[in-house]
Amino acid sequence: MPPADPVPAFHAHDHAQCSDSMLARAEALAAERGVRLTPVRRRVLELLLEQHRALGAYEVLDRLAAEGFGRQPPVAYRALDFLVEQGLAHRVARLNAFAACMHPGEPHAPVFLICRSCNAVAEAGGDSLRRALEVEAATQGFAVERSSIEALGQCSACRGAAA
Amino acid sequence: MPPADPVPAFHAHDHAQCSDSMLARAEALAAERGVRLTPVRRRVLELLLEQHRALGAYEVLDRLAAEGFGRQPPVAYRALDFLVEQGLAHRVARLNAFAACMHPGEPHAPVFLICRSCNAVAEAGGDSLRRALEVEAATQGFAVERSSIEALGQCSACRGAAA
DNA sequence: CTTGACACGTTACGTTATTACATACATCTC
DNA sequence: GAGATGTATGTAATAACGTAACGTGTCAAG
Numbered sequence: 387m388p389p390a391d392p393v394p395a396f397h398a399h400d401h402a403q404c405s406d407s408m409l410a411r412a413e414a415l416a417a418e419r420g421v422r423l424t425p426v427r428r429r430v431l432e433l434l435l436e437q438h439r440a441l442g443a444y445e446v447l448d449r450l451a452a453e454g455f456g457r458q459p460p461v462a463y464r465a466l467d468f469l470v471e472q473g474l475a476h477r478v479a480r481l482n483a484f485a486a487c488m489h490p491g492e493p494h495a496p497v498f499l500i501c502r503s504c505n506a507v508a509e510a511g512g513d514s515l516r517r518a519l520e521v522e523a524a525t526q527g528f529a530v531e532r533s534s535i536e537a538l539g540q541c542s543a544c545r546g547a548a549a
Numbered sequence: 550m551p552p553a554d555p556v557p558a559f560h561a562h563d564h565a566q567c568s569d570s571m572l573a574r575a576e577a578l579a580a581e582r583g584v585r586l587t588p589v590r591r592r593v594l595e596l597l598l599e600q601h602r603a604l605g606a607y608e609v610l611d612r613l614a615a616e617g618f619g620r621q622p623p624v625a626y627r628a629l630d631f632l633v634e635q636g637l638a639h640r641v642a643r644l645n646a647f648a649a650c651m652h653p654g655e656p657h658a659p660v661f662l663i664c665r666s667c668n669a670v671a672e673a674g675g676d677s678l679r680r681a682l683e684v685e686a687a688t689q690g691f692a693v694e695r696s697s698i699e700a701l702g703q704c705s706a707c708r709g710a711a712a
Numbered sequence: 713c714t715t716g717a718c719a720c721g722t723t724a725c726g727t728t729a730t731t732a733c734a735t736a737c738a739t740c741t742c
Numbered sequence: 743g744a745g746a747t748g749t750a751t752g753t754a755a756t757a758a759c760g761t762a763a764c765g766t767g768t769c770a771a772g
Contacts, residue, residue: 422738424750443728456752459729464751479642480697482728482759497682499691510685518681519660519700522673527705528662535698536642537682542690587719606759619721622760627720645728645759 405435411490412474421472426455430465431486434475440483440500440507478507480536485509495519497535503544568598574653575637584635589618593628594649597638603646603663603670641670643699648672658682660698666707 412431416423423431433449434441443462450465451457466484469475475486476496485507487496495516499508515535523530575594579586586594596612597604606625613628614620629647632638638649639659648661648670658679662671678698686693 422750426751458753460731461752463729479699497685499686499689499693501691502694508689508691510689515678515681515685518678519698522660522678523662523700523702526662526671526673527708528664528671528700529702529708530662530700531665531702533698533700534643535682535696537686537691537693537696539686539692539694545690545692585719589720621722623762624721626760 401436401438405432408435408486408488408490412472415472415474415491419472421468426450426461427465427468429453429455430462431469431474434469434484434486438486438507439505440478440481440485442481442483446484476509476534478536479534480538481507495533495535498537499541500536500538501541501544502538503540503547506541508541564599564601568595571598571649571651571653575635578635578637578654582635584631589613589624590628590631592616592618593625594632594637597632597647597649601649601670602668603641603644603648605644605646609647639672639697641699642697643701644670658696658698661700662704663699663701664704664707665701666703666710669704671704 409428409432412428413423429450430446433446443459443466446466447457447459447462450461455461466475466477469486470477470484472490473487474490475484476498477484478498478500480498480500485498488509489511494511494513497510497515499510501507516533519533519535520530572591572595575591576586592613593609596609606622606629609629610620610622610625613624618624629638629640632649633640633647635653636650637653638647639661640647641661641663643661643663650659651672652674657674657676660673660678662673664670679696682696682698683693
């Protein structure tokens with residue numbers, strides 16, 4: 387269970403360590419669910435974790451092709467779809483891109499904070515937001531199944547740099 | 550100023566009347582701001598209002614072409630961009646589509662409730678959500694500039710029909 | 713009547729995503 | 743192990759979405 391502190395994307399942290407720990411959790415979840423974290427799928431997740439930002443499908447595809455995997459779009463899209471289905475990654479519609487999930491295994495409504503300067507994508511916890519959304523939807527008799535909240539703005543580092 | 554009751558998309562209501570009233574408000578806003586609600590732009594807004602759902606750019610374009618307007622993508626995109634800039638329509642990233650705004654002139658973070666059965670798109674008020682989002686973002690030092698909240702699920706009518 | 717700003721239209725192109733089908737690989741059964 | 747079955751990977755081709763660049767028309771201001 388992750389600590390309740392702020393998600394790391396906009397904070398100094400050890401990428402290698404957070405990647406490793408997320409990968410380990412992904413392996414565990416896959417085993418638990420009886421699905422296969424194959425080499426392509428695993429490599430795509432690694433790429434998303436390494437970069438720590440949202441990557442376009444074709445960006446992922448280029449990396450895969452360079453590493454000897456297939457070079458046609460479905461190769462990337464299938465791996466990305468798998469990760470999204472398994473809750474190991476999220477789609478960031480606003481950017482036509484994908485980012486690793488920082489809370490795999492926990493049900494949550496992703497809240498993306500997208501820095502327009504450095505393109506980093508932080509994923510906020512957002513349980514209060516999820517509840518607020520469900521309340522709002524309920525007043526219209528609407529049953530929420532999946533939701534995503536995307537905010538465009540500037541992270542603290544870039545605001546500091548701009549000032 | 551719109552009443553504080555639920556937005557009409559998932560309720561029985563007089564489409565013609567709500568379209569007319571939104572169009573009138575659009576005209577007023579355009580005049581107030583010194584921008585031009587030209588025939589193409591106005592027609593696109595009418596289309597969005599008539600359908601009362603999110604329309605893809607090419608869907609809009611087909612209608613325009615059939616009615617004697619231009620038949621190239623920029624014709625539709627420019628009109629849609631204009632409407633979005635003026636706050637008369639919103640982009641629904643999840644669907645690569647556009648929907649008329651039901652609260653033109655009021656600053657607000659759009660909250661879309663997208664029915665996966667009938668494709669209707671309701672726009673909830675969401676001021677409490679906007680505030681919750683800003684609080685959440687602030688804990689990470691992130692300054693929100695624009696945001697959108699999109700929920701996929703089923704509206705009350707379709708849930709009734711399914712049951 | 714000219715000028716300048718804006719809107720509209722077109723061609724051409726770039727990016728993102730899917731369909732359809734063939735091949736390889738793992739797993740289970742015998 | 744050999745064969746059957748389901749899943750994953752790979753390919754080619756194309757659809758869907760979006761933008762850049764440029765020319766023409768319109769209209770109000772000077």
